[in-house]
Amino acid sequence: MKKLLGTxxxxxxxxxxxGEADKAGSEAKDEPININMSLVFTQNELLTQELIxxxxxxxxxxxxxxxxxxFPGGQLPVYKDNLEQVVNGANWIAVEDLTYLGxxxxxxxxxxxxxxxxxYDEYLAMMDTEFVAGLKVKAEExxxxxxxxxxxxxxxxxxxxxxxxxxxxxxxxxxxxxxxQLFISTLSAMGAAPASLPFPExxxxxxxxxxxxxxxxxxxxxSTKIYEVAKNMxxxxxxxxTVGIYISPTLWDKFTPEQQQIVNEELEAGAExxxxxxxxLDVEYTQKLEELGVTFNEVxxxxxxxxxxxxxxxxxxxSEGIHATIMKELExxxxxx
Numbered sequence: 001m002k003k004l005l006g007t008x009x010x011x012x013x014x015x016x017x018x019g020e021a022d023k024a025g026s027e028a029k030d031e032p033i034n035i036n037m038s039l040v041f042t043q044n045e046l047l048t049q050e051l052i053x054x055x056x057x058x059x060x061x062x063x064x065x066x067x068x069x070x071f072p073g074g075q076l077p078v079y080k081d082n083l084e085q086v087v088n089g090a091n092w093i094a095v096e097d098l099t100y101l102g103x104x105x106x107x108x109x110x111x112x113x114x115x116x117x118x119x120y121d122e123y124l125a126m127m128d129t130e131f132v133a134g135l136k137v138k139a140e141e142x143x144x145x146x147x148x149x150x151x152x153x154x155x156x157x158x159x160x161x162x163x164x165x166x167x168x169x170x171x172x173x174x175x176x177x178x179x180x181q182l183f184i185s186t187l188s189a190m191g192a193a194p195a196s197l198p199f200p201e202x203x204x205x206x207x208x209x210x211x212x213x214x215x216x217x218x219x220x221x222x223s224t225k226i227y228e229v230a231k232n233m234x235x236x237x238x239x240x241x242t243v244g245i246y247i248s249p250t251l252w253d254k255f256t257p258e259q260q261q262i263v264n265e266e267l268e269a270g271a272e273x274x275x276x277x278x279x280x281l282d283v284e285y286t287q288k289l290e291e292l293g294v295t296f297n298e299v300x301x302x303x304x305x306x307x308x309x310x311x312x313x314x315x316x317x318x319s320e321g322i323h324a325t326i327m328k329e330l331e332x333x334x335x336x337x
Contacts, residue, residue: 033254035068038076038085039095039243046219046277047153047243048072051095054270061262066255068093086246087143094246098149099182101244104142105135106317108244114186114308115301116326117155117240118334120275124150125333131325145252147263149244150271152278156239158299159221160213164234166300167191167307176202176214182311186238187215189308206230217241219278222285227294236299238308 037055041048048070055068077085080103082094087104102109111132117123126132127149136146158164160173170191177183179196187194195211205211207229214226215238221227245267255263286296312323319325 032065032067033091033251033259035066035091035093035247035251036076037068037070037093037095038074038078038082039070039072040074040078041095041153042073045072045153046281047095047151047274050151050270050274050277051245053273054266057266057269058263061266062259066259066263083144083246086248089143089248089250091251092248093147095151095243096246098242098244099180101139101144101146101246102317104144105138106315107319107322108135108139109182109315110312110318110322110326111135112239112242113182113323113326114189114238114311115305116330118237120152120240120279121337122330122333123152123240123242124275125337126326126329129329129333131329139246140249143248143250144246145249147245147247147252148267148271149242150268151243151245151274153241153243154217154219154278154282155235155237156215156217156241157236158213158215158234158238159226159230160232160234161230163232163295163297164236164299165297166303173212174210176205176211182315183215183239185311185314186308189311190236190238190304191307202226203229215239218282218285218289221294222289227289227292231294233289233294233296234299235296236304237301238304 037051039048039051052070055070058066058068076082079096079100082096083100083103085092086094098112099109102112111126117126132149139146158170158175160175162169164170164173167190173192174195175187175192176197176199177187177194178199184194184196197205197211202211202214203224203226206213206226213230215236216226218233221230221233252260290296309323312318
């Protein structure tokens with residue numbers, strides 16, 4: 001009888017112990033995953049607002065278990081330092097141009113190269129190709145999971161005080177560009193004399209004749225009031241502004257399947273909303289700029305396509321024939337649309 005009683009007491013003790021362990025495990029699992037999302041875009045920009053809405057929905061749908069806090073305007077590390085946080089496995093989401101992902105998988109930078117896309121839909125279709133899927137696998141092997149790459153902030157055009165149609169029109173023109181070799185090589189190929197200048201100095205630079213203009217989007221021209229000193233936009237579409245959203249695979253694996261699904265769904269919904277709003281703002285801001293005296297003109301895209309094709313041969317880390325590979329994918333996309 002004593003032996004039986006001892007067995008019962010021991011079993012009860014084990015059950016209580018297991019219950020306590022399960023409770024502790026459950027509490028640990030219920031701890032929220034707090035993540036910093038860093039981006040260079042300012043608080044009021046469309047892309048930032050869409051990401052704030054998406055992360056709010058993620059927090060709501062996961063009942064606070066995935067808590068992503070958005071830090072816009074370069075409050076936290078951005079550019080290369082942003083991606084390094086992801087690679088180091090921090091509780092971090094980086095929002096950066098594809099060219100920065102190119103530091104780890106070089107051909108991603110080529111997807112942000114000059115004169116590729118005619119429409120937003122072409123870029124979105126490109127992101128759904130098997131070619132890009134293969135690049136995403138390579139990125140994950142380097143410690144970067146691409147959560148989404150469908151966020152855009154518009155085509156970049158020439159903003160000057162003269163109509164530019166071809167390379168002869170651009171010859172010798174000092175055009176402000178970011179301090180990026182891809183931008184410098186592209187503008188040089190198009191006939192300009194690229195000049196690296198901090199963006200806050202660009203308005204005064206155009207006004208004082210330090211530079212003859214800049215390149216940027218319709219939204220940039222309107223929001224920065226550059227139209228006060230530069231009255232023409234030549235629709236070159238030489239670059240499409242895009243960003244990817246990146247997370248550490250190690251951190252991603254800490255999410256439950258349900259949490260992963262919610263994050264993917266809300267980031268996708270945010271990207272779709274961003275694109276729809278971007279299309280509307282392009283039309284709205286074009287009309288507003290015209291009312292403010294800005295003129296728009298089409299350009300000889302065929303010539304600029306031909307001139308910039310060699311840019312893809314100037315980056316040794318990019319795959320040989322990468323331009324032809326991308327253009328083949330785009331031909332397939334265009335035939336299907």
